[in-house]
Amino acid sequence: MRITLVEGDITEQRVDAIVNAANSSLLGGGGVDGAIHRRGGPAVLAECRALRASRYGRGLPTGQAVATTAGDLPARWVIHTVGPVWSAAEDRSALLRDCYANSLRVADDLGATVVAFPLISAGIYGWPVEDAVGQALSVLRAATPATVTEARLVLFGADTFRTAERVAGGEP
Template sequence: MEIVLVEGDITAQRVDVIVNAANSSLLGGGGVDGAVHRRGGPAILAECRALRASKYGRGLKTGQAVATTAGKLPARWVVHTVGPVFSPDEDRSALLRDCYTNSLAIADELGAATVAFPLISAGVYGWPVADAVRQALTVLRAASPAHVTEARLVLFGPETYAVAGRIAAS
């Protein structure tokens, strides 16, 4: 699987799967989650509501992932995953890696060839960017999915992209 770093907007990626850094409610929020729901339109929210009404009545647990339609996004599916909130007092990096592992597994089960990931937990959840990149690359470099041939790490802004480039090259 090829890993590609891209500076840009996750909602503009033309891929099979866009990964959404969702909140546990699955009902939209801020940051990536809000952008995915706004650009994707009501079909995503409708499927998320159906998931909440059936299998995920208490919401999606941190590190887990679930797929829905992509609505109006330039993708076939959205895989929603809930990243951990950063804590300087507790190592939650395994949960962050689970987000990438579980999202990639679902994308592969769907038969997706291309997947675009945001930098999970590095926004409002406060994860330090450099470590968030390291955690993502650790999982993606070790993965050997059956169908996914390209994993994009979509980085918002030139500063985040530059940090990711330095870490990927080291």
Template sequence: MHVTLVQGDITTQRVDAIVNAANSALLGGGGVDGVIHRKGGPAILAECRALRASRYGRGLPTGQAVATTAGNLPARWVVHTVGPVFSPGEDRSGLLRDCYANSLRVADELGAETVAFPLISAGIYGWPVDDAARQALTVLRAAAPQHVTEARLVLFGADTHEVVERVAAGLS
């Protein structure tokens, strides 16, 4: 699988699946989650509500992933995952890596060939961008999915893109 870094808006990516850094309620929110729900339209929210009414009555657990339609987005599916909130006193990096691994697994099971990821937990959840990038790239570069041939890490803003490029170069 080829991993690429792209500066831009994840909701405009023409891929099979877009990963949503969701909250456990699956009902929309701020940041990437809010934008995906707004631009994707009511079909995404309707499927999220159905998931809450059936399998995830208490919400989607941190690190897990589940798929819905992509609604009006230029993708077939949205894979929702709940990232951990950063804590300087507790190592939650395993949960962050689980977000990438489980989202990739769900997308692969759907038959997706291309998947766009945000930098999970690096926004409102406070994860330092350099370490969030390290965790994401470690998982994505080691993965060997059956169907997915490209994973895009879509980075919002030039500063974030620059930091992630630097981390990626250091991991090579």
């Protein structure tokens, strides 16, 4: 699987699946989650509400992943995953890595070939960018998915992109 670093807006990626750094409610929020819900439109929210009414009444657990339609986004699916909130007192990095691994598994189950990931937990959840990139790349580099041929790490802002390039060693 090829790993590509891209500076930009994840809602503009023309891919099979876009990964959403969701909150556990699945009902939208700020940051990436809010942008995906706004751009995806009512179809994404309707499927998220159906998931809450059936399988995830208490919300999607941290590290898990589930797919919905992409609605008006330039993708077929949105894969929602809930990242952990950063804690200096508790190592939650396994949960962060689970977000990437479980999202890839869901993408494979869907038959997706190109998947766009945000930098999960690095926004409002406070995960340090450098470590968040390292966690993401450790999972993506070790993965051997059945159908996914490209994992795109979409980084918002020039500073975040430069950090990701540095952590990746210039070659992802």
